[in-house]
Amino acid sequence: MKNRSGGIYPYLLVLPALLLILAVTLYPSIYSIYLSLTRIRGGVSEFVGLDNFNRILSSPSFYESLQVTLIFTFFYVLLTVTVAYGIALMLNSGLKLTGVYMTIIFLPWILSEITTGVVWRWMFYPKEGIIQNLIAPLFNNVALITRPAGALTIVIAATVWRSISFAMLLLLAGLQTIPHEINEAAEIDGADGLSLFRYITWPLMLPTTVVTAVFILIQGINGVGMILSITEGGPGRATEVLGIMMYRQAMQYFNFGFAAAISVILLIINLILAAFYLRALRRESVLAA
């Protein structure tokens, strides 16, 4: 039974899966590169070389979107990982209610972005929003969602709220690989909670933390659902991250070549991040072994 080779069967069995992945993932990725080099004019697509990229790279709106994307992902990753870290530390201390907490914390992640996006928008309605009214005195009664910085803050809060569970799960898995003896020994030596974290947990967890941060970063770059349902990229273009710019160019202005070029830029960013991610992952597993 060892080294069982089934002739042609093993290949036939993986074939349907491979064909699906080829047709829906790999081929479209390659096709998007071709599309980004074309433009549709009068219903006919023509080859325009790097024209779309030239237009993107010389358009101020691209750099605005890029800036929004960078600000959004920076705070999204920072806040998600920080809060998730805190929650993971608390859940790792063997509380009786851990199971209940886990179930509740995961709720946002398993709900559709559009449903939770609708609710977040309600909470910040200019006049009736329940959270808006709560915080209005702090902001001179300005409706946050109508201001660029305010809208971006709301969108960041909502996406962090949705993703904490995922980061928490990865960090908790990392924490559970730290042997209890290490913590106990340090406590016997008189280490208090803070120095225990600083000198033991943090360094041991650093590879896992990096993996988690890069993973959340990838989620952030590609996340558009919450933003679409909360602000649709507005007010103006204040929350228009690259993904939403791509969507708008394709679906509202029918600039497919242009949208495909943004798509290719996003793809390149993703490939770079994926390379980072695999490296971080390998480093983590080497250290864990």
Add this chain to the structure above:
Amino acid sequence: MKRKTIRSLLYNTLLMIFCLIILFPVVYSILVSLHEPKTAFLSIIPQRWTLENYARLFSHGQFPRYILNSLINGLGGAVVTTLAATLAAYSLARFQFKGKAAIEAFILGMMLLPGLTNLIPIFKLASDLKLLNTYTLMILVFGAYGVPLSIWIMKGFFESVPKVLEEAAAIDGANPVQTFLQVVLPITIPGLIATLLVNFVYNWNNFITPLILINKTSMKMATVGLFDFQHVLEGNQDELLAAACVVIMIPAIILFLRLRDYFLRGMTEGAVKG
């Protein structure tokens, strides 16, 4: 000992506050949906509770049709994923063959390609093939989305089946297909059904894919229908909008509560193997 008690008291308090923050938007949407028309923002707790919004949601308009489309696309996609992934996972778990490592690396690599950047080319390809606004397209796309991760999860299931069982069946003269159907499948079927349902939830929830690939009203999925409702109902029929939200949340919540560990396993595998 006393330090520990104080600590767990502190942790429990903080976690409970955190859980309230997490739960609030979900509970709030349920509360809004139970308000009478035009009263959503007068009070958090309805002054008069009503199920009228749900009745209206299902008695006229496109919503029932959207739900039906979500069921067809979501389940169809999950079935395609599960079939393809089961075969591939069994092959990778049980056979040694040339090119296996390359195939595994390819599948893992594809997990890292984001769905978002594929949507524009898929839209264009589907439009050339006259597949826009069809169940076929959505089932195919959803079917493919779930494949890499499902292969990884199911491979684990198949590897956990003791090889002795299969060897015994082979000695009894069963051919590989019989062995698979009569020995392996019965043991792994709970896992396969769970995988199918987890994939269904992800398809059911998907918003951006059907938003781009479907523009014909009668073919829209519930998530996109909700996005349309948001534009039409917001500010004057929020209670109805809330009811639609809750209806879309319910299947995901129920399946998550039943299959929590499968969901969590999928999340860790997806991140750590990817």
